[in-house]
Amino acid sequence: MDSHKRSLGFISLAFLFITCSSAEFLIQQVTEGKGTENNSYYNVEANLGKLTRAFREERPSSKIVTIAGYSVIKGRFEPYESSVFEAAGYRWRLVLYVIGNKNDGGAGHISLYVRMEETESLPYGWEVNVDLKLFVHNPKTHKYLTVTDGTVKRYNAAKKEWGFGKLISLSIFENTNNGYIVQDTCSFGAEILIVKPAEIQEKVTFISNPPHNVFTWKILRFSSLEDKFYYSADFLVGDRYWRLGFNPKGDGDGRPHALPLFLFAQGFKENAVATNTWGAVNLRLKNQRNSNHRQLYSAAWYPIRSDYGVGVNNIILLSDLKDPSKGYLVNDAIIFEAEMVKVSVTNIVSV
Secondary structure: OOOOOOOEEEEEEEEEEEEEOOEEEEEEEEEEOOOOOOOHHHOOOOOOOOOEEEEEOOOOOOEEEEEEOHHHHOOOOOOEEOOOEEEOOEEEEEEEEOOOOHHHOOOOEEEEEEEEEOOOOOOOOOEEEEEEEEEEEEOOOOEEEEEEOOOOEEEEOOEOEEEEEEEEEHHHHOOHHHOOOEOOEEEEEEEEEEOOOOOEEEEEEEEEOOOOOEEEEEEOOHHHOOOOOEEOOOEEEOOEEEEEEEOOOOOHHHOOOEEEEEEEEEEEOOOOOOOOEEEEEEEEEOOOOOOOOEEEEEEEEEOOOOOEEEEEEEEEEHHHHOOOOOOOOEOOEEEEEEEEEEEEEEEEEEO
């Protein structure tokens, strides 16, 4: 008789139901008699990241396995392998150790892994990066314990299985007061998010003293202006159009004693990337007789929408403006100037 003859032991897991995607299965497991030695196929490398655990109400999006009859398999060293399921365009399988995977430091814990299946059709040198979260349901709180280590799992031909040897300690899990096992039933889950490296990026650049950055606006017949906002023509600096605006009777806390001046962001030039835009400007009321200009600095993020203005309510007191000796109002005209000292430009470029 062949001395290498192997005997088969049949372990019937009666009343063990696995619920997945609304289907129920009665599992009957057949194993080869190898004593208590763990199969090296499940020798998974220890995770280097530090595990974090938190509760959430939402169910896992990729897979849920429910075991109705935990007491039947309690204490068994053999792993339970789920049916194959599809998530994020690939095929996977959950692998559960109810007394922990000793080869992954999981003794005294529940160990849970996600194995990639049916990889034969993938191209040579394939690699799939996964943000992996594993779950333990707590029916008592109607929440899921969510376990992750914050690292991206790199699946490839040499490494098709990732998970956590210390998903949850058995002392916590099997304590009925904690609510993980209810009526001899417990559930586990997985959420698989593919991390595809970005090929392009949005790059924001700040340009100091951009071309054509000085705009001059002369307002005639100042004394006849009404109590409302007046706006200049649009001017282009960077990738965006801008305009100046003011109310000759004052605005905000400067009304009615001071003259305001604001810079307004408008639309974008053709083919520009529309984002918030940084605008830093020297706002000036020019002195028409000497270089004693009134100047105030303003800087802000301007939103994408048009007609958002930032500026000052008091670039000059109206009494000083109307004083002929000051030189700001000459022949019933004033001159505003905007010097754009820094603007942001956004481009989409390769990484």
